[in-house]
Each structure stands twice: as structure tokens, then as C-alpha cells.
Amino acid sequence: MKRATLFGGAAALALWGGAAFAADIPAYEAAPAVAAPVPSFTWSGPYLGLQAGYGWFDADNRVNGFKPDSSPDGFTVGAYAGYNHQLENSPLVLGVEADINYTDGDARRGTRGFTGASDTRIGNDVGFTGAVRARVGYAFDRFLVYGAGGLAFADHEVKARATAPGGASGSDDTVAVGWTIGGGVEAALSDNVTARVEYRYSDFGTDSFSVAGSRVKSDLTENRVMLGVGYKFSSGW
Template identity: 70%
Template sequence: MGLLSVAALMSAGAAQAADMPAYEPAAPVAVPSFSWTGPYVGVQAGYDWFDADNRAAGRSPQTKPDGFTVGGFAGFNYQFDNSPLVIGAEADINYSDASARRTTSAFTGLPNARIKDDIGWTGAVRGRIGYAFDRFLVYGAGGVAFADHDIKASGAAGGSDDTVAVGWTIGGGVEAALTDNVTARVEYRYSDFGTDKFSVSNTRVKSDVTDNRVLLGLGYKFSTGW
């Protein structure tokens, strides 16, 4: 009888255990290993291909200044929680040694003068939007661009005039986080600085400047508690 009682109790316990729901551990929540959120600064260098469409006295002494550019940038990114979407804003300033010249008879009193276009300082203030693949970011950017444009006429009575041209810019690039604080990127940018008027050697000159450039950048992202 004792053995029968023990067997009955064991059978009842096994039946109750079978009726209990199986324990399943909660699925782990994916946590990004890197966040693009935070302020950053950096340096960049590349090459410019400008197109200066000049018009004076019924002539079109167009030039194509090109040269190296170097500068710096600063901005702020924000990556939404549990999302690959990244938005931000950035400003940069750069110096370019781009210049070009050609012979023209457009200037009054200078029948065989040379017109020269110099593009010195350039910069932009842009908004950015990107898609993050953990430590890689593909982004587009656009905003306001400006450039220091100087037009010169050579000759005994030559002259010059300059202005800060203001226009728009658009572009995009790829950025990678090499460490939690150091990033590297490559970017293409197109800028249209609009049409400006100059007075050079008693001659009115209109000039429309556009620019294509490729830039390589190295940045430092500040650590934040965001």
C-alpha cells in the first residue's frame, strides 16, 4: 500500500508539471553598438572644379578655375532611438587656390587684356540627413553656400573687383566611425554661387560661378550622455 501511494503521488505531480506553461526567456532587445548623436569638428581637403561664365561688352571670356582646397567643419548629428535615421546641421569654411585666366578684348582700353578669375575662401551652412548602418553613415546635404570671387584685368590700366557670392549647394557622402570618437568621410558637392556684377577697368562684367568638388574629411565626435 505504501508503494502504491508513493507511485500515485508521483504520477499526480508529473501530470501537474505537464499542465504548467513552459518558461520561455524574453527575446533580447537589440541595442545599437554606436550612436551618431552628438557634436563634432573636423578637417577636410580636396579638389575644386569651378566654371566662371563671364560676360562683358558682348563677349564671353569664360574661365575654368580649378585647384586644391583645404578647410574645417563643425556640426551636430542626432540619431533617433532604435532607428537608423540621422539628421543634423553643419557649417564649413575652406580656402581654395583655384584660378584661371584667358585673353579677351572685352575691357575698355585694353584690347588684348587677360581676364583672371580667383576663387579664394568658400563655405556653406547645410542641413544633413542620413541612414546609418551601425558605424557607417550614408548621407545627403544641402543649404546655403558662399565664395570670395575676384576678377582681375591685366595691362597698363588694368583693375580688379571682388565680391562675396552667395548661392546654394547640394551633395552627399559616406562616413565611417573608425573609433567611438574618430570618423572619416568622402563627399561630393555641387554649388551654384549665382550671378554677380563687377566693375573692372571701366567695364561691366557679369559672372556666374558654379563648382564641383570632392572632399576627404577626418572628424572628431565628442562623447555625450544623449
């Protein structure tokens, strides 16, 4: 009987000690689940856009010792498409872009270079322009500052129109090919919609035209400012 009482007391003491020890252990709560980080904006992916602006053209013409230069300035509207790749964990953005545009640039300049005493107006007409360019940019999250350069082309026509009896008339055209360089700033208005403003300079080279029996050499250049709105597809498209 005494042994049972002693055993029961020891058991009770052990249980009381275990409870007291457990009470002394600090309670630890489970760490709250950490939400997955929201991915930052990326410029990677294909895109399409529309653009409009104004082009200041200079056409340096030379015919029979005369220089009837003209400036076929005009409004420009067009479309562009390209692909950007933003390097991983880097603000550097590399891309390629092509565009095609229509312009209403048309100008005339008077000269006596064709038939001596009779007046003839020499004109330059630019119908469409386009380019294929490489782009390099630096991203500030949803803002992109970029430079671009590459191949440029234009539908260039030279016209001669008589303004007096005996004057010469005629026209000739070619697709002038040259180079372009420029830059701009682009902003992501949403994950898919972007807007940009861009300046570019283009030199379409010097071409020879056969107009009304005379050889006309013409060098065409352009300064242009464009505004564009684009749609960027997801990078996994």
C-alpha cells in the same frame, strides 16, 4: 511505555517520509546573472573635423559682348563642425553642419572686350568658400550614407590685366552667395574618430563687377570632392 514507543516510531516514520519527499523534489539552480547589453554605436553628438580635396570651378564671364570664361580650379583645405541626432531605435540621422575652406583657384582668359584692339586678360580668383547645410543620413551601424544641402558662399574676385600698351587693368571682388547640394559616405573608425568622402555641387549665383571701367557679369559654380577626418564627442557632451 508502549505509548512512548508508538509515538517515537510515528515521529521516525514522519521524518523518513519528509526526507524521501524532499529527495524527490527536483533541484533548481539559480539563473546566471545576465550581463547588461552593450549599447550600440550612435551617431548623435557634436563633432569637429578637417578636410581636403579638389574643386572644379566654372566662371561664366560676360563683358562688352565677349564671353571670356575661365576655370579657376584648385586644391581646397578647410575645417567643418556640426551636430548629429540619431532618432531612437532608428537608423535615421538628422544634422546640421558648417564649414570654411581655402582654395587656390585662379585662372585667366584673354579678351579684347575692354579697349577694342588691345589685349586684356580677364581672370577669376576664388579665395575661400564655405557653407551651412542640413544633413539627412541612414546609418548601417558604424557606416553612414548621407545627403546634405543648404547655403553656400565664396570670396569671388574678377581681375583685368593689360597685356599690351593701352590695355585696361583693375579688379573687383564680392562675397558670392548661393546654394549647395551633395552627399557622401562616412565611417566610424572608433567611438570618436570618423572618416568620410564627399561630393558637392555649388552654385554661387551671378554677380556684377566693376573692373577697369567696364561692367563684368560672372556666374560661378563648382564641383568638389573632399576627404575628411573628424572627432565625434559623446552624445551627452
